[in-house]
Amino acid sequence: MSRTVYVNGEYLPEEEARVSVFDRGFLFADGVYEVTSVLDGRLIDFPGHAERLSRSLRELEMESPVTDEQLLDIHRELVRVNGIEEGMVYLQVTRGVADRDFAWGAEGEPTIVLFTQSKPGLADNPKAREGMKVISIADRRWGRRDIKTVQLLYPSMAKMAARKAGADDAWMVEDGFVTEGTSNNAYIVTGGRIVTRHLGEEILHGITRAAVLRVARDLQMEVEERPFTLEEARAADEAFVTSASTFVMPVVEIDGASVGEGRPGPVAARLREVYLDEMRAAAI
Template sequence: MIPGVPGDSQAYLNGEYVRLQDAKISVLDRGFIFGDGIYEVVPVYEGRPFRMSEHLARLERSLAKVRIASPFDRAGWEALVRGLLERSATPSCLVYLQITRGVAKRDHGFPADTVTPTVFGMVSPFTPPGAAARENGQALISFPDDRWLHCDIKSVSLLGNVLAKQAAVDAGVDEVVQFRDGLLTEAASANIWVVSGGKLISPPRDHRILEGIRYGLMAELAEEAGVPFEMRDVPRAEVETADELLISSAAREVLPITRLDGRPVSDGKPGPVYAKLRAGYDARIAALLA
């Protein structure tokens, strides 16, 4: 048995649906040996994937950037997600997909083109943020961004992110805000947003951050709410003096950051821009379920 995982949880592995605890890969899989692979996470509400097209487009971009030929076309990926959902008893969940370069002799160079990528998928329970998280917000600490410089690839090589997240766990807070060369990048597993003078501000979508699927959504919601949106480098001082700070990810949706490094952000309460974007986000989920 796998601790914390129901015995009947289903997974997909290389063309077969099996019990998650029975899924096995070779120790020579390059995902295991080198972290040579990418992943994607699709949130699902009441059996309906949220922005799946955008998630699968990012999966395809990540595969192309690491030069792994996509094992499926778009219809194939959609069928895989549907297959996992049909076998899951969890209507609200996160569908996790992982593709590695496959099984080969341990060698840093790419193996021959005849090696078949490993494709894995599973479903995890997902509970959207409740009233307490929305009303009280998140507490974060600052942390140096020491990760590699291809953060735009959703790679399974996540040791830097793991260490950043553990720093938050050790400090008893929810997440970290990372800075590289004095500029805001992102959290360990989420995007960070700054509100200043009524304007929503984010770091550029470049190699320093992973472009979260909520990245495009937040820009859409800001436009619909009449909130000016600006994408540019954000100095640390601007983060520390922000009117509001927000955090977004598949599991967090969008939440306010009310404390940073032990101090309140502004008055320590969720702000008006957050309220507008949260309302818009909720409306998008309601439309999905209508």
């Protein structure tokens, strides 16, 4: 059965969905995106994703083609018509269509596309029990990583490098410090503290990150927001990542060396449990 997707105001079978070859998203990666998870047929942390989308658009001097209320209605309709119980809704907004020119200003309305991905078992991922393996790689992305743009070539290259090395993901390193994973925020647990890089232009301001740190503080866990090195990570008691699609995922190996006891630790497990419970209760 074909998926129904949303393109510029229309719900269409995926085979009929089209975007212009002159769209700046295609020609310049001039666009932003969001991914919202779906559990039990409901949207997880939608307000956070909508707020970050607005911020990304502002940073790139782009207008949103829909209101937050309209965006919520579109998400819900796609979840409904595609019968998504567990999965994701992908959203992309580009600057729109114009003849090819590096400078913008001649384009028309922004382009907006949404589609769903069904992911049965999303919340019961075996990796949460096994743990992930990561490699380290130099961070060679552009400087404004706080804007969630569709410029994802280097993270894709890093993900492929991890796969070729027999790992699940890569942690990117800049000036000796871990920035983040290819599509997630990175953490270590050391000396009883959760350590993760502070917000800035160097990393994405993760929606799941914000929720998990709130959960950690509610559980009376100590959180320290600062850069950490690979050496600290390898010597840590635990490590984990957070993202909209993996929630809280333990990391048990970095560059072939075990983290802690080489298996998921209690901090990551507890954060995942409470986060999922709270997000399911608050889903819309």
